[in-house]
Amino acid sequence: MLVSYDWISEYVDLTGITPEMIADELNRTGIEVEVIYTRDNGVSHVVVGHVLSVEKHPEADKLNITQVDVGSSEPLQIVCGAANVAAGQLVPVAIKGANLPGGIKIKDTKLRGVASRGMICSAKELGIPDKFLTEHQKQGILVLGRDAVIGQDIKEHLGMNDQVVELELTPNRSDCLSMMGVAYELSAIFNRELRLPERTEAISSTEKTRVEITTDLEEDCPFYAVQVVKGIQVGPSPQWLQNRLISAGIRPINNVVDVTNYVMIETGQPLHAFDLQTIPTGEIVVRRSRAGETVVTLDGVTRALDDETLLITDGEQILGLAGVMGGESSEVRSHTTTVLLESAYFDPTLICRASRKLGLRSEASNRFEKGIDPERILPALSGAVQLLQEVAGAQIGSDVIVERSGEIEEVTVSLRHDRLMKVLGTSISEEQVGDIFRRLNFSAHFDAEKKVYHVQVPTRRPDIQLEVDLIEEVARIYGYDRIPTTLPWGQQQPGRLTDSQRLRRKLRHLLIDLGLSEVLTYSLTSSKRGKEVGSLTPSTGLVRLAMPMSSEHAVLRTTLLPELIQTAVYNVKHGNEDLAIFEMSKVYVTQEKKLTELPEERLELAFLLTGDLRSARWNRQALPGGDFYVAKGIVQAIFERIGVANVEIQAASHHEGFHPGRTAELIYNGEVLGVLGQMHPQLAKQQDLKDTVVVQLDLERLQQAIQADVRYQAIPRFPAVTRDLALVVDKNVEAGVLEAGIHEVAGELLESVRLFDVFIGSQVGEGKMSIAYSLVYRAADRTLTDAEVTATHSKVVEHLQTTLGAVLRS
Structure with a gap:
């Protein structure tokens, strides 16, 4: 919102208050000020001049x-090269000593032998942006209106002395999207008199043009008012009106459109003017659009509509998009003589949705979608009619025609005085609070017995609905800087991390210590990429966005791996081929093909290794990252660090996107905690990746598997006995099965089992492998004898021979 200092000064007494002081106080009370600037662009010594005569330069065809x-004792001779200069014009003249934007200084000179004592300026030379000019004004010198006074400072005539305060408003402060709203705010802040303009009732006409209004759905448009204005002479607006609009950042167009924009900025109520001659039915129908309909808007763009856009029609043709932009067919043109002025209230949700879908934002939609003040609908219409009488010679062609449903509800909010002081942590007297409500123009009644204020909230402040909102208003006007800093009191409980947060912190620190880097990727992916790698939780449906920005970000991810893979692809293509990355984030799973309920959100950890995890040096070999066993080691380090024991690692071949022979599931108590495996060679080839290993873990199941109690044991007092066991078994026998058999028979005497050798070759036979373990036996209460160890060890060998066909390797 751009606030003109000259304009706002008409509504609030700002004597002795500078724009800088306004900015400071607004910032202090919760409204951010972006910038303050003056419109003069550094222009000085430029006045209004009257061109008396124009003659061709004898030495140059293009000069005059x-x-x-310029109001001095004698006319100035000026050589001008503009093609549009003509006698009788009022123009801006830069006289000797003038300064223009760009560091240009004007002095007396000669052009082709003819003296020139100044310069007739164009709009560009005065620093006026093109967006505020018509195509005609952009060509040649700037021709001023007939209301310009000869010799007057051009900055005064064009309002360039005005200072503008730019506000950055939050969505809840829609009341400050108007000069009146800002005036209420400044009146309260500075405790100055508010003097809003009073509009007299428009003069009625003996001729009454009748317009019928029909609204399909009352909730879409609960208030719609129009009035016919005739006898209009469309033309440029007076300079004062143009100056006001330019200060507000709006380009002047013609007196009819300018009046509607002026009233919108003044009151916050958007208006629209239809050329009544383009409405042959004499009827206004407010309805929803139908899929497939199109309309050409005022910007000349043909827009396709869905079935949710609110339209203004005459029952047959579309006149405009309600609350967003008018249609080209009903535009006010130079030959227009009769207009239908519209002032209405539209459902903010519909306007916001239409503006977003059509990619079309306007000053009107910006106000409608935040909610307007219903109390200003009719006064704004009346004010516009009166202005049209002043600047366009208009006459009243009808009474105000209104179609409305229901009445404006009064909102009363109560505020307890003791609650106010408790929240603010300071003492404010009842008289001070009452005075603050008076300054805010809130009607308040104080119940002295119950110490409660009953405040009738004005319709211009829809953001005030709760007691805490009134507390905030009191604090703003009282002054946040006057409220002392106090420590909180009452029962205190120190904060701590939740179990889930503690687990994630442990995992993050561990993985970083192991050489992995954390990444954060989008929760949105494509449906194709989401199916390349299977989810831990099989789902039958995808969570699709209603309005995706692109096909690459159309569904919510069901696994973290696709985006990790894309991160790896991006890095490899940019020369970073050694990657070890991980991510902890949410995935979204549903069992529904057509979503009717919110998806399940699950927290997962995934990591990816490719290239070298550790590069080669003169004294060590490289550690390949894309190795199944390196990833397995990281997973086992995770389990050991967080206290998860007895996790089985079982071969698996059914997971989408994984190598069928180099993939394993991590099983705890019969439940799958995660998947560990090499990326499928075909998928890796498609992505131009080398051997790549990926892991995904369900953190919620992992959390449940963590042992609640940490158990300690004493350092062994008695020696251990180590026996090696080398077996020849079928190549398909899993090492985990062998280890489980060893533990089953050896019982409590077995302290640990360590695999130290695997051999496959002709020496052990076709389809066979040699696998060797180191077994450590120890008793907690005695030194084991050779006989005890030999007996237990023999039972282990016998069991493995019987159940798995193992043979001792000779």
Whole structure:
């Protein structure tokens, strides 16, 4: 919102208050000020001149010699090269000593032998942005209106002395999207008199043009008012009106459109003017659009509509998009003589949705979608009609025609005085609070017995609905800087991490210590990429976005791996081929093909290794990251660090996107905690990746598997006995099965089992492998004898021979 200092000064007494002081106080009370600037662009010594005569330069075809009256004792002779200069014009003239934007200084000179004592300026030379100019004004010198006064400072005539305060408003402060709203705010802050303009009732006409109004759905448009204005002479607005609009950042167009924009900025109520001659039915129908309909808006763009856009029609043709932009067919043009002025309230949700879908935002939609003040609908219409009488010679063609449903509900909010002081942590007297409500123009009644204020909230402040909102208003106007800093009191409980947060912190620190880097990727992916790698939780449906920005971000991810893979692809293509990355985030799973309930959100950990985890040096070999056993070691380090024991690692071949022979599931108590495996060679080839290993873990199941109690044991007092066991078994026998058999028979005497050798070759037979373990036996209460160890060890060998066909290797 751009606030003109000259304009706002008409509504609030700002004597002795500078724009800088306004900015400081607004910032202090919760409204951010972006910038303050003056519109003069550094222009000085430029006045209004009257071109008396124009003659061709004798030495140059494109130059003219002009005589210009600038209010001095004699006219100035100025050589001008603009093609549109003509006698009788009022123009801006830069006289000797003038400064123009860009560091240009004006002095007396000669052009082709003819003296020139100044310069007739174009709009560009005065620093006026093109967006505020018509195509005609962009060509040649700037021709001023007939209301310009000869010799007047051009900055005064064009309002360039005005200072503008730019506000950055939060969505809840829609009341400050108007000069009146800002005036209420400044009146309260500075405790100055508020003097809003009073509009007299428009003069009625004996001719009454009748317009019928029909609204399909009352909730879409509960208030719609129009009035016919005739006898209009469309033309440029007076300079004061143009100056006000430019200060507000709006380009002047013609007096009819300018009046609607002026009233919108003044009151916050958007208006629209239809050329009544383009409405042959004499009827206004407010309805929803139908899929497939199109409309050409005022910007000349043909827009396709869905079935949720609110339209203004005449029952047959579309006149405009309600609350967003008018249609080209009903535009006010130079030959228009009769207009239908519209002032209405539209459902903010519909306007916001239409503006977003069509990619079309306007000053009107910005206000409608935040909610307007219903109390200003009719006064704004009346004010616009009166202004049209002043600036366009208009006459009243009908009474105000209104179609409305229901009445405006009064909102009363109560505020307990003791609650106010408790929340603010300071003492404010009842008289001070009452005075603050008076300054805010809130009608408040204080119940002295119950110490409660009953405040009737004005309709211009829809953001005030609760007691805490009134507390905030009191604090703002009282002054946040006057409220002392106090420590909180009452029963205190120190904060701590939740179990889930503690687990994630442990995992993050461990993985970083192991050489992995954390990444954060989008929760949105494509449906194709989401199916390349299977989810831990099989789902039958995808969670699709209603309005995706692109096909690459159309569904919520069901696994973290696709985006990790894309991160790896991006890095490899940019020369970073050694990657070890991980991510902890949420995935979204549903069992529904068509979503009717919110998806399940599950927290997962995934990591990816490719290239070298550790590069080669003169004294060590490289550690390949894309190795199944390196990833397995990281997973086992995770289990050991967080206290998860007895996790089985079982071969698996059914997971989408994984190598069928180099993939394993991590099983705890019969439940799958995660998947560990090499990426499928075909998928890796498609992505131009080398051997790549990926892991995904369900952190919620992992959390449940963590042992609640940490158990300690004493350092062994008695020696251990180590026996090696070398077996020849079928190549398909899993090492985990062998280890489970060893533990089953050896019982409590077995302290640990360590695999130290695997051999496959002709020496052990076709389809066979040699696998060797180191077994450590120890008793907690005695030194084991050879006989005890030999007996237990023999039972282990016998069991493995019987159950798995193992043979001792000779």
